[in-house]
Amino acid sequence: xxxxxxxRGGRDEVAxxxxxxxxxxxxxxxxxxxxxxxxxxxxxxxxxxxxxADNADNQEREPRAGQAPRGDGIRRRATIHDVAQLAGVxxxxxxxxxxxxxxxxxxxxxxxxxVARLLDYRPSRFARGxxxxxxxxxxxxxxxxxxxxxxxxxxxxxxxxxxxxxxxxVWDSRTDENRELQxxxxxxxxxxxxxxxFKNPDDVLATHLGGVPTVVLERGPHQTRxxxxxxxxxxxVAQGIAHLVRAGHRRIGMLDGDRIDAPAxxxxxxxxxxxxxxxxxxxxxxxxxPEHSVAGGExxxxxxxxxxxxxxxxxxxxxxxxxxxxxxxxxxxxRVPDDLAVLGFDGLALGELVEPALTTLHIDKRRLGxxxxxxxxxLSTGQEPLTGADAxxxxxxxxxxxx
Numbered sequence: 001x002x003x004x005x006x007x008r009g010g011r012d013e014v015a016x017x018x019x020x021x022x023x024x025x026x027x028x029x030x031x032x033x034x035x036x037x038x039x040x041x042x043x044x045x046x047x048x049x050x051x052x053a054d055n056a057d058n059q060e061r062e063p064r065a066g067q068a069p070r071g072d073g074i075r076r077r078a079t080i081h082d083v084a085q086l087a088g089v090x091x092x093x094x095x096x097x098x099x100x101x102x103x104x105x106x107x108x109x110x111x112x113x114x115v116a117r118l119l120d121y122r123p124s125r126f127a128r129g130x131x132x133x134x135x136x137x138x139x140x141x142x143x144x145x146x147x148x149x150x151x152x153x154x155x156x157x158x159x160x161x162x163x164x165x166x167x168x169x170v171w172d173s174r175t176d177e178n179r180e181l182q183x184x185x186x187x188x189x190x191x192x193x194x195x196x197x198f199k200n201p202d203d204v205l206a207t208h209l210g211g212v213p214t215v216v217l218e219r220g221p222h223q224t225r226x227x228x229x230x231x232x233x234x235x236x237v238a239q240g241i242a243h244l245v246r247a248g249h250r251r252i253g254m255l256d257g258d259r260i261d262a263p264a265x266x267x268x269x270x271x272x273x274x275x276x277x278x279x280x281x282x283x284x285x286x287x288x289x290p291e292h293s294v295a296g297g298e299x300x301x302x303x304x305x306x307x308x309x310x311x312x313x314x315x316x317x318x319x320x321x322x323x324x325x326x327x328x329x330x331x332x333x334x335r336v337p338d339d340l341a342v343l344g345f346d347g348l349a350l351g352e353l354v355e356p357a358l359t360t361l362h363i364d365k366r367r368l369g370x371x372x373x374x375x376x377x378x379l380s381t382g383q384e385p386l387t388g389a390d391a392x393x394x395x396x397x398x399x400x401x402x403x
Contacts, residue, residue: 078119078211087115121211136166138376139187141180141196145172147292149318149346149365150197153217156369157195164377175199184208193376202226213379215372227375227385229368229393236361236395237269238276240315240343243359243397245277249313249341253285255300255325257292257317266317266345284308289321297324305332312340313403319344319351319360326354326402341403345395356401368393 084091089112096104097112098121115121140157142150154170161168169191171183177199185208187194193213198205202225205214215227244252252274258264267286274281287304289296297316301324305311316322322344326336334340336356344351347362371393375385385391 078116078121080121082119083112083116083121086119087112136164136192137190138166138168138373139183139191139194139196140168140170141173141183141187141194141198142170143173143175143197143199144292145170147320148348148350149363152365153369156366157373158369159366160370160373164373166373171196173197173199181208188212193380195372195376213376215375215379215385217368217372227379229371229375229386229391231265231363231368232392232394233265234269234272236345236363236397237266237315238273239395239397240345240359240361241270241273241277243399244313244315244341244343244403245279247313247341247403250279251308251310252279252313252315253287253304253308253311254315255297255304255317255321256286256288257296257321258288260288270315289317289324292318292320294320294324294327297321298328299324301325301328302332305329313343314340315343315345317345319346319348319358322358322360322402323350323354326356326358337401337403343403347395347398351398351400359400359403360398361395362398363395364393 080091080094084094087094089108093104093108094112094116095101097109098116138157138161140154142154144150158168169187171179171187173180173183173196180198180200181204183196184194184200184205188209191212193215194209195215195217197217198219205216205226213227215229216224217229218231219228241252254267254270256264256267258267270286271281274285284307285304287300287307289300297320300321301314304314305328314322314325316325322342326342329336329340329342336342342358344358344360345363347360347365351358351360371386371391375391378385
């Protein structure tokens with residue numbers, strides 16, 4: 001593109017070109033995230049089950065073979081190369097402009113900053129940290145530090161970050177979307193990368209984080225434009241339900257931890273698994289727990305037993321809810337597992353301490369955290385993120401006394 005120094009017409013021309021580039025990117029992204037794009041992604045029969053829509057509450061997904069490359073379905077953020085090409089300058093000139101260095105013509109600086117603004121380009125703090133050989137700071141957003149699951153994930157993040165010489169700042173959002181946004185606003189200026197559990201959708205994350213490398217935990221790689229590490233809920237739950245069926249159970253209910261009005265991978269996996277075995281199931285076999293806690297499990301189990309007294313087995317959304325279910329069963333005079341089998345999900349150490357010991361679907365939580373750091377390192381150095389089976393953690397059935 002020809003640019004005449006000091007020309008207002010030239011500035012308008014570059015601005016118009018930048019806007020066209022933004023529109024083209026958005027159009028490409030929209031088209032690729034359409035039903036046609038999803039239809040092109042053929043699942044593997046053995047491990048892949050269904051495609052689900054991108055949603056803030058969707059947390060787990062099964063891996064798919066032949067994962068589409070990053071350019072197919074994940075919107076690429078603007079890079080220094082994009083700004084340089086559109087502004088008609090070198091990358092060094094872009095760097096001087098956005099970092100407010102003095103050795104640059106004012107008109108050129110104005111032109112570069114206008115293009116950067118229109119492309120929503122933000123220089124990578126991570127990259128600047130690498131150049132300066134300074135400490136890299138990663139922000140870690142967790143929804144509930146009182147839940148023993150999340151400190152174990154944090155331990156994996158901290159271990160992997162320490163090996164790279166990074167610092168980690170932890171923020172407890174307390175499952176509050178406003179606190180989550182506060183964390184994003186702070187980390188967008190104070191962190192070189194962000195990892196976490198987020199209730200807000202991609203568009204909101206992008207608005208608050210800009211170009212900061214971001215990795216979303218427990219969301220499928222093809223369900224977000226950011227890097228991701230998912231949990232294969234379908235594969236795990238299938239193992240658990242098959243175990244209960246082999247033990248002779250035909251009337252199995254679930255104590256859910258997701259909102260009934262929202263997509264829920266564990267619930268969907270449960271319903272698919274029991275139907276695969278030809279078991280009777282409808283909405284009355286799934287009861288939402290009011291919270292992800294032992295007390296929540298107690299309340300949900302009481303409601304489920306009232307609705308389905310013929311129940312012989314219960315699957316808890318997590319181990320805390322499952323432990324609450326066992327407490328309610330004992331208060332009702334039911335023996336676990338003789339009268340009621342109980343299956344958990346998460347694999348907390350707590351499950352080994354209760355009586356009877358809890359049968360559960362164990363998640364390698366440290367690996368989940370370590371994979372997140374690996375994703376951050378890849379994104380921040382311009383590599384493609386891990387996809388397919390490499391970006392998933394598969395729960396493993398651990399059989400104990402409760403089922």
